[in-house]
Amino acid sequence: MQNERVKITGTEILSNNWYTLKKVIYEYQKADGTWQIQQREAYDRGNGATILLYNRERKTVVLTRQFRLPTFINGNPNGMMIEACAGLLDKDDAATCIVRETEEETGYRVHQPRKIFEAYMSPGSVTEVLHFFVAEYDHSMQVHPGGGIEQEQEDIEVLEMPATLALEMIGDGRIKDAKTIMLLQYAALHQLV
Structure with a gap:
């Protein structure tokens, strides 16, 4: 319209x-x-997708840590950010993208991630729509250690942690990434973990 x-x-x-x-x-x-x-x-910068991997039985989540220059030049002392896995669509549909990105970044091969919503993350200046997904994981789904793609200059650390710790990290400022906060709060609200 x-x-x-x-x-x-x-x-x-x-x-x-x-x-x-x-x-x-x-x-x-x-x-x-x-x-x-x-x-x-x-x-x-195109549209993107993000995902929270969660394990309901163990009450854990998989997140990533990587250097983000814009946060560094805006006062984040070491520039490192703890985030949910995410990536640009690169001409794929959102579900195909997030399956690819999840395996590249975390090493987990997910099947049928569940889309929960879409959001503009910075509508005053960025055109991107981000597609949000969740997927349950277990260790049998890990096909390699993760870490990202060398050609894309990615150096990603994979973090598995209790969901309660991740939620605490929002409160104490160790997690400041909006998409990650939204996904963790969704998981808590919907009792995924």
Whole structure:
């Protein structure tokens, strides 16, 4: 459904290096009926998927730890982030993507992950829609140690921990990643662990 209160009048590519950063000029009709010219920058990196692996019997979850430059330059002293496994769709559907990413990053081969919702993670500046999944795991599903793809310069540590500890880590600030917080709270709310 097209929003008739928005008319894009110009787009300029500011950067097309890693992903695409555009400046968009548009007319916006305010609630009082008047039109206003606005401009914003939007970062387009494609859509992605994320997953929480959980073991209901053992009450554990699998997370990852890796260096994230934007957090480092914004005050995270070592730049390391504890996160749920995630990746960009890369022209795949969300379920295919998350199965691939789960195996690459964690070493676990999951079958039929369950999609729970979609969310814009930073709608003021980033176009990405993130597809959220959960999947139950056990150690028989681990086909290799994980760690990511060398060609993609990934250096990912796989963490298995009690879900109660992961939830505590939200409260004390050791987990600050939004997608991970959302997935852990979903797991707690729905008594997955």
